Amino acid sequence: MSTWGFPDFDDHEGVHLFTDPTSGLHAVIAVHSTHLGPAAGGVRFWHYPTSGGAITDALRLSRGMSFKNAMADLPMGGGKGVVLAARPGDTITPLQLEAFGRAVESLNGRYVTAEDVGMSEASMKVIAGQTRHVSGLPVAAGSAGGDPGPYTAHGVYLGVKAAAKRGLRADDMRGVRVAIQGVGSVGGGLARLLAADGAVLTLADVDARRAEALAAELGATAVAADAILTSEADIVSPNALGAILTAQSIPALKAKVVAGGANNQLATREDGHLLHDRGIVYAPDYVINAGGIINVGLEYLGQGDEAEVNARIARIPDRLIQVWDESDRTGDPASAVADRIARRLIGR
Secondary structure: OOHHHOOOOOOOOEEEEEEEOOOOEEEEEEEEEOOOOOEEOOEEEEOOOOHHHHHHHHHHHHHHHHHHHHHOOOOOEEEEEEEEOOOOOOOOOHHHHHHHHHHHHHOOOOEEEOEOOOOOHHHHHHHHOOOOOEOOOOOOOOEOOOOOHHHHHHHHHHHHHHHHHHHHOOOOOOOOEEEEEOOOHHHHHHHHHHHHOOOEEEEEOOOHHHHHHHHHHHOOEEOOHHHHHHOOOOEEEEOOOOOOEOOOOHHHOOOOEEOOOOOOOEOOOHHHHHHHHOOOEEOOHHHHOOHHHHHHHHHHHOOOEHHHHHHHHOOHHHHHHHHHHHHHHHOOOHHHHHHHHHHHHOOO
C-alpha cells in the first residue's frame, strides 16, 4: 500500500495545501527533495476534476523536477506548485497570485517557484511582490532568466536531433517526419527550429486553430489532437500535458523515436518498458526538457549569464547519450536508467 494512499508519493519531504478565502486560492506545493539545494520548479494554473488529481500532479511533477535538476547538474532540488482553477478556461487573478506568493514565502526558501502552464512573466512579477523565492522574471538582454519557454524549446530541439541520430541514423533533420503534439511556447518553438532544418512536420493542439495557423506558416500539416500519436512519422514529440504514453497508446505508435518537452509523458513506469520492448528510442522527458529550468535556475542562483545558460543546454544531448549507452549495456529501458542515475545524484 502506498503511503497516504497516493501511489506517486515518493518519500516527499513535504506536501503543503493552501487556501485563501479572500482570493479563492486553492494550491498545492510539493517538495520532493532539497538534497542538492532549494526545491525548484514552476507553478501551473490548471483545472482538475478532483483535488486528488491536483495533488497527484504536484507529486509527479515535483519528483520529476528533482530528477531534472540533478541531471542538469544544477545545485537545486525538486518541487512544484499547482494552483487549482475552478473551471476550465479560467485565468488566475492578481489576488490569487499574491496569495500564492505568500504561500511560497511561508516555506522560507525551501521552494523556489517559476513559470509553468497557465502562468507568465507578468504572473511571476506579481508573485515576486510577496516573496523573493521566485525566478523567471523579466531580465536585461544577455542575462540569465526571463521566459523559460524558448530555452526549453531549444534544449528539446537539440535532444530531438540527438534522438534522430540515435534511432534513425539521421545526420540532419532534412526530410525527417516529426509529429508534434502541442504547439504552445515549447512545441511551437520546436516546430519553427525543425522547419528551418527541413523536417517534415505534422502538428496538433487542443486549440485546433493554433495548430492550423502554425502549419500554414511553416508549410506543415495539421491534424486533430486525437490523431497525432498515430501519425505516419519517424519521431513523435509530445509537448503538451503528460501521461499520454500508455498501455493503449504505445502499441499504436508508428514512430521509431519519442522525444518531446512534455513532463511526465509515461502514464506509469511500466510504460517505459513497453517503449523499450518495441525498440523505440525514448528521450526521458526530464532530461530533454531541462533548458527552461537551467535558465531560471541560474537566474535565481546568480550563476552566469545567457551564454552560460546556452552552454549548459548544449550538454543535454550528452546526458541523453549517457542514458542510452547505459540502456544498451544493461538492457534496461532508458526511462529506468535515467531514474537510476538521478536517484543516485540526489542520494536516494
